[in-house]
Amino acid sequence: MNVRKFCITKLVWMTLLLCVLFSSIGTISASAAELEKVDKPCFIINGTEKVYEGEDYYNEETGEYFYWGKGRGVDKTFSFKIRYSVESSGFTVNGKSVVVDASAHVTYDNDIVNYGSFEYHVYLNGLYSRKLVFNIEGTQTGTISGLKNGGTYRVMISTGSVLPDNYYLDGEGTITS
Structure with missing residues (x-):
């Protein structure tokens, strides 16, 4: 037993x-496609949606989007329409500084509106976070220095708080080493 x-x-x-x-x-x-995506740079929209480099993101419910441009190396070219934020995965910088150019405006139901002196933030996040503050008036340029040559950083664009329904920060930008 x-x-x-x-x-x-x-x-x-x-x-x-x-x-x-x-x-x-x-x-x-x-799958090979899943493994390939793990190694590709991506952006995170509003903290949840991942958009991989070379792919476009469009949310039919909210109207938000993120489109990659044709940048090479550490140069990043992109356009966006967000209510709160977009953040990239890490990319390597080839120098101790980067130049950020960005232009944006606030829209309501796809029409540009006067939203006062609205500011948005462009961050470069690594070991420490560095921030540029831009206005929605024309193209703004800023330099972020004190970077580690060959270091890995992420760029984040933020409105600071979620915009009201049907209001968006609509813009484009480049990051160049």
Whole structure:
């Protein structure tokens, strides 16, 4: 009786072990497309949506978008329409400073509106965060220095708080080392 109970117990444990082993093999394997996306730079829209470099993002519900331009290397060219923020994955800078050019305006139902002296922020986040404050009046240019040559940084554009319904920060920009 004890031998039979021992054999049944071992059989149950071996079956469970095999189930765990096969289920973990299924989760470990990933398609080539998934692996490729892991290595590609991306932007995060409003803290949740990921947009990979070379891809466009458009949210039909909110009207928000993010489109990549044709930048190469550390140069980033992009256009956006957001209610709160957009943040990139890390990219390497080839110098101790970058120049940021950006222009944006506030829209309501796709029409440009006078939103007063509205400011938005462009951050360069690494070990420390550095911020430029831009107005919605024309193209603004700023330099962020004190960077580590060859360091990895992320750029974030933020309105500072979520804009009211149907209001958006609509703009474009470049980051050049």
